[in-house]
Amino acid sequence: MQLFRCESCGHRVYFENTQCTQCGAALGFDPDRFDMAAIRPLGNGRWQSVATGTQGSGVYRQCSNYAVQGVCNWLLPDGSPEDFCVACRLNQTIPDLSISANKVLWARLETEKRRLVYSLLKLNLPLTPKTDEQQGLAFQFLADTAPRFNESGRVMTGHEDGVITLNIAEADPVAREAMRSQMAEPYRTILGHFRHESGHYYWDRLVWNTPWLESFRQCFGDERQDYSQALDTVYSQGAIANWQEHHVSAYASAHPWEDWAETWAHYLHMVDTLETAYQFGLSLQPRVTENAETSAEQDFNPYFDTHIDRLLEHWLPLTYALNSLNRSMGHGDLYPFVLSPGAVRKLSLVHDIIHRATPPLTADSVV
Structure with missing residues (x-):
């Protein structure tokens, strides 16, 4: 997740903020720019970005769930025919x-x-x-x-x-x-x-009815096996004994569809957490180390990187640090997972399908 600056005063603000804690400016997330806009009211439900300084640009309306219910902080362009973000x-x-x-x-x-x-x-x-x-x-x-x-x-x-x-x-x-x-x-x-x-x-x-289907079946298994029976089995008997060798979670072993969904979710966990580390400029250089794999500089944005190996090189050292920090606070592991070669193979396929389905955004196309 990105970090943001208030366009009014430059103070750091976060994704969920609706008001700058430094200058009090109203805030709203602009999904077209992937940026937080500081806004001032123009009347009639219209808001002006304080960064543009002109009436003819940077004019927004608040999402109706923002303006009426207070449960959303996203914005719409003033000319949008929609009521909701x-x-x-x-x-x-x-x-x-x-x-x-x-x-x-x-x-x-x-x-x-x-x-x-x-x-x-x-x-x-x-x-x-x-x-x-x-x-x-x-x-x-x-x-x-x-x-x-x-x-x-x-x-x-x-x-x-x-x-x-x-x-x-x-x-x-x-x-x-x-x-x-x-x-x-x-x-x-x-x-x-x-x-x-x-x-x-x-x-x-x-995946379904696309050229990726055969690759999916080779990697995750044949989804045509009985889904209801597979779920009944895992709920009544538990996961297969060696699920850690091939899956990201016990539940993923129930059926190829659940394996895909668990792996997909895991991939989204990874890229969002890595982006947060990137935004904070985290650098991991343990003072006691056995090999270089425990060191990593969070100097890339995982949403824009097309190489799964790069994600994993940064991900594993970060999880070691996160788990150690959690234990220092008296909690269990924040990341209670082990990525086996089988699980990594599946994450790689998810990564490839995402990045080849539609060209991902680039760093130049967002703030």
Whole structure:
């Protein structure tokens, strides 16, 4: 994730900010420029970028979810016919906001969803809102009709035909932690759900019925095996004994579709975390080291790098440092994964498909 500067005073600001803590300027994210705009009101719902200084350029409108609900900080060009930003236009169903607790949970979901959309846009992946006749993407955020995570009336998080459904209880830290423990999922997060389910969507868009399908089957396995039976087996018997040799997670061993989605999510975790390290200028040079692999200079932007080896060269030393820092704070490993050669092979295919499906953006094309 990028770091930003307030266009009004130059103070550092972050992706979720709506106001500069230094000068008080109103802020909004411009997804066309991948930059945070400092804005001042012009009236009639129009906002002027303080950086342009002219009335004829840099004029925005706030996303309706920004202006009305306060759950989005993205902007639209003043001339756009849309009411919602590129991220909020993907919403098909939102929770019942007459229930006060739902707005808090929905706001948390939207924050993480915008991080997903940021990554998808930066990777230049196809991203259009779904209608009944289109191949686009849609989100629906639903609440259980029974006590949270109770099987009866429970909303199941998942993907079907371009629609990603998320149970809003995932935004409740207590409920999510209970499920994380029950399901033995060491990395159960809202953002992880979004990234995983988007993997199912992009398998349909980028792999199915394309020249990549045979490469997918050679790498991940034949997706034509019975999906329901495969999931029943992993839920009743657990993952295969040697899943670490070929998969990024135990759940990935359930079926080739789940293997792809878990690997896709892992790839998005990697590039976003590496970009954050790049933005902070992190340099890892351990004072005690056995080999050069534990040193890395975060001097590249992973969204723009077309070589998976470069990502891995920077990723592994970073995870060692992150895990050590977490342990110093009394927590478990922040990154409880081991990337086997089999898992790396799958990450490489995901990387190749992403970078060859559509030409990725370049550093020159964004701020």
